[in-house]
Amino acid sequence: MVQQLTPNQTGIFYPDSDGQPMADNTLQFEWIVTIKENLEIIFADQADVFVAGDLLWYPIEGDNKTRRAPDAMVVFGRPKGDRGSYKQWEENNIAPQVVFEILSPGNTIREMAGKLEFYQTYGVEEYYLYDPYTKDLGGWQRIGDHLTVIPEMDQWVSPRLKIKFKSALGEKLKIFRPDGSPFLTSVELDNAKKQAELAQQQAESERDVERERADRLAAKLRELGIDPNEV
Structure with missing residues (x-):
């Protein structure tokens, strides 16, 4: 990730990168992208919901050291659009309400405890952590004033996002959109789109065949002197 520096009016620079990779491996990266992109789809028609992945969040003006880059975050009450970082004081002082973190083997207990403390301190309403x-x-x-552990995550529905988590012991996490459809990877979404298009083409082909059959039958009836509209 290329590091860029963004100054404010006081001359303080707020880097757009912390110099850390977005993910340490392909599995972590796939989960980050899948969650972020499906959240984008859910809120695509809501102009005042901002969704981002691996974006540095600065909660305090004048402090460029206090920052985190959630793997995915959702901010209600802020417009969509490109940002180099999320400077909270430039966003009506609205903190991200929901954040996601995807663990990698390199994450330490100390690191994750620090993230939980940060999210608790700066106003996150819901925090989800998946390994x-x-x-x-x-x-x-x-x-x-505290982020409290959710006792049971299986079948949990996010109060903010309205998405449902299916997290049975030892099974791969499944997340469902508010309409009940599952979160899918980009490849799965593309395959689903192709299948839907194929089904539509087949349905149209069947309708064409049925129309041709009806037209042939009507023509035959006319040859016999029968008005097909009266049959």
Whole structure:
């Protein structure tokens, strides 16, 4: 990731990159992209919902050291659009309400504890942490001033996102959109689109065949002196 520096009016620079890779491996990357892109699809028609992946979030003006880059985050009340980083004071001081983190083997307990503390301190309402290797999903929901562990994540429905998590012990996480359709990878989405197009083509072909059959029958009836409209 190329590091860019963005100054504010006071001359303080807010890097657009922390110099860390978005993901450490293909499995982590696939989950990050899948979650971020499906959230984009869910809120595509809502102009005031901003979704981002691996975007540095600066909560305090004048402080370029306090920052995090959630693997995916959702901000209600902010417009869509490109950003080099999310500077909260330039966003009506609205903090991301929902964040996701996908674990990699390189993540440490200290690192993840630091992230939880950051999200609790700066106003996140829902925090979801998934380990694709152990298939373990954790969730925290803000109650008062604290992010509190969600006791059971299987069948949990996000209050903000309205998405459902299916997290049975030892099974791969499944996430469902508010309409009940599953989160899919880009390849799965493309295959689903192709299948839908093929089904539509087959249905149209069947309708064409049926129309041709009806036209032949009507022509035959006319040859026999029968009005097909009266049959």
